[in-house]
Structures are given as structure tokens and as C-alpha cells.
Amino acid sequence: MVGLASNRNACVSEYWSSQRWNINWRREIRGGAELSQNSQLMSCIQIMCTNLDQDTWQWKFGDEESVTMRYVRYSLDVSRFPFASIATRWCKILPIKVNVFVWRAMLNRLPTHTSLDHRGIDIESLMCPCCNNNVEDSNHVFFTSNVALEL
Numbered sequence: 001m002v003g004l005a006s007n008r009n010a011c012v013s014e015y016w017s018s019q020r021w022n023i024n025w026r027r028e029i030r031g032g033a034e035l036s037q038n039s040q041l042m043s044c045i046q047i048m049c050t051n052l053d054q055d056t057w058q059w060k061f062g063d064e065e066s067v068t069m070r071y072v073r074y075s076l077d078v079s080r081f082p083f084a085s086i087a088t089r090w091c092k093i094l095p096i097k098v099n100v101f102v103w104r105a106m107l108n109r110l111p112t113h114t115s116l117d118h119r120g121i122d123i124e125s126l127m128c129p130c131c132n133n134n135v136e137d138s139n140h141v142f143f144t145s146n147v148a149l150e151l
Contacts, residue, residue: 005026113135
């Protein structure tokens with residue numbers, strides 16, 4: 001939506017006049033994604049209050065004046081994964097992609113047949129394509145499949 005604003009460098013307060021939001025677009029909002037995004041934007045900003053102070057950056061996860069990486073990591077863990085018992089901690093000697101893979105495996109978020117089906121993706125069969133004996137999930141792939149047992 002920022003790309004459609006007629007003045008991309010405007011302050012937030014410039015879009016607020018007569019107690020309502022007034023955003024000037026370069027062109028008319030089209031249907032589909034643009035209309036949906038505009039509706040979402042308007043519903044988000046309806047609850048905002050503005051003042052005539054200079055615009056500032058603000059850390060949305062708290063009132064911390066100095067933000068450390070530890071605080072950022074903690075805030076993201078709490079806000080994005082409130083029910084996850086596994087924190088996002090990485091082993092520094094491993095490549096990031098390995099850390100992410102292991103973390104996703106621990107959360108059962110790898111694209112196995114079971115997890116894809118759980119997310120609503122139509123899968124022809126939930127059975128493991130390698131052995132066709134068990135349902136394919138992370139536990140089966142890494143611990144009980146014939147391939148895993150041979151390793």
C-alpha cells in the first residue's frame with residue numbers, strides 16, 4: 001500500500017485530518033489483494049491516535065530504551081511462539097540452515113505428509129513413500145523408518 005500512496009515520504013500526521021484518516025492514492029484501489037490490504041490497513045489504523053509531535057521509531061514489544069539482541073530474541077519467542085516450549089536457540093558452529101531445520105523438526109513443522117495434511121494441503125496418501133508401512137511424520141522419518149534404522 002505504501003507504493004500506492006501519492007506521497008511516500010509524508011509523516012503519519014499528514015494523513016490525519018478532521019478526526020479521520022485521509023490517504024491520497026496515486027490511483028484508484030483495485031479489487032482483489034489491493035482492496036483486501038486497504039481494508040486491513042484501515043481496520044488497523046482506526047484504533048490509532050495521533051498527535052502533532054515529531055514521528056519517532058518505537059519498539060513495539062516493550063518500553064525498553066536500549067534494545068539488546070537477547071531482548072529481541074526473547075520478545076520474538078514470546079510473541080510469535082507463545083505456546084512453544086522450545087526456544088529459538090542456535091548452535092553457532094552449525095550453518096543457520098541446519099539450525100533452522102533441527103528447530104523445525106523439533107516443532108514438527110517439517111513438510112511431512114502428516115504435517116501437510118494437518119495444514120489443509122491435499123495429500124494422496126499419508127503413508128511413508130519409502131517404506132509404505134507407517135504414516136509419514138517427523139518421528140517416523142528420523143527414528144523408526146527403515147532408512148533411519150539402517151543409519
